[in-house]
Amino acid sequence: MIRHIQGALGILLREDLGYGAVTDWNFHEPERRDCFCLNQFNVRDCSGQGIYKTADVLKHDPRGLACPKLIPGWNTDLTMEQINQFPIPVDEYTRLKNIVRMSPFQTRRAFVLGQGLWNNLDMGLTKAWLNSVLEVTREGPNKEAPTLLVTPNASGKYKQDKWIVTQGTKALAIFEEEMGHVAETYGIDSLGTWNMSIQATLYDGVHLDMRGNLLKAMMVMNWLAALEA
CATH class of the missing domain: 3.40.50.1110 (SGNH hydrolase)
Incomplete structure (x- = not known):
């Protein structure tokens, strides 16, 4: 279920709870409606449109990444x-x-x-x-x-x-x-x-929703931060 952690990391990197985990740059209006927020993970057709690498975000939505705005010269390739x-x-x-x-x-x-x-x-x-x-x-x-x-x-x-x-x-x-x-x-x-x-919300008994996956992503971020210590 690493793809859901990847999606949650995308939300953090893009600072976008609504569409940060998915390729919203190629969405039609029905997809923008159906794949918003929690549905990025809870709807199969939406979770299948996850972002697999930050290079795609830089190509299609270069202003969507928060880190380059905060850290000049930031260059991290998150690939799955x-x-x-x-x-x-x-x-x-x-x-x-x-x-x-x-x-x-x-x-x-x-x-x-x-x-x-x-x-x-x-x-x-x-x-x-x-x-x-x-x-x-x-x-x-x-x-x-x-x-x-x-x-x-x-x-x-x-x-x-x-x-x-x-x-x-x-x-x-x-x-x-x-x-x-x-x-x-x-x-x-x-x-x-x-x-x-x-005790988390697992909409199908297997997969966590956006809130649970964001917690996983933050745990991974904490691990990465500890490497710098």
Whole structure:
């Protein structure tokens, strides 16, 4: 669910609660009406139009980013690559490598890895996926780049019954704790979101709404800020 954190970070970077998470520059009037504010995350057709990289904002809405106005010379590339299966498809793995290698190495980097429910919380698959991703992100000068693993939030009352045993509240809590230990052995940080979301609004029992995702994004921002300390 890293794409929702990405969207929430977009809201913060653009200082736009209404459309900060989505590509509103190409919206027609019905989309502007239907995808406003909370619906950026709560409506499937809207959440599918999320912003995957700040380069797109700079291209289509250059005045929409708040940071360049506040910090002269600000130049941060927030980019997301979505990989939802293992073994990782060749094209997705190649795309990840290209993104990691594309940016200038003299730029400071940090990687935020998000674990969703695609593998039904299978620890073996998760560790194999994490190994493959870290092999890429730790190449060359990136070897010491700070890395944060974000585990899934708690489930809600609208979660489908067929997933309660494998992806329900108890399973998610156990998974978060175990992955915290795994992250430690890999030398990376972990961010559990079970506790912050157990009483949050999950419109479909799985995904947090804008308020919950903004909280996740602020937790990530706090982690980034701590790197500067």
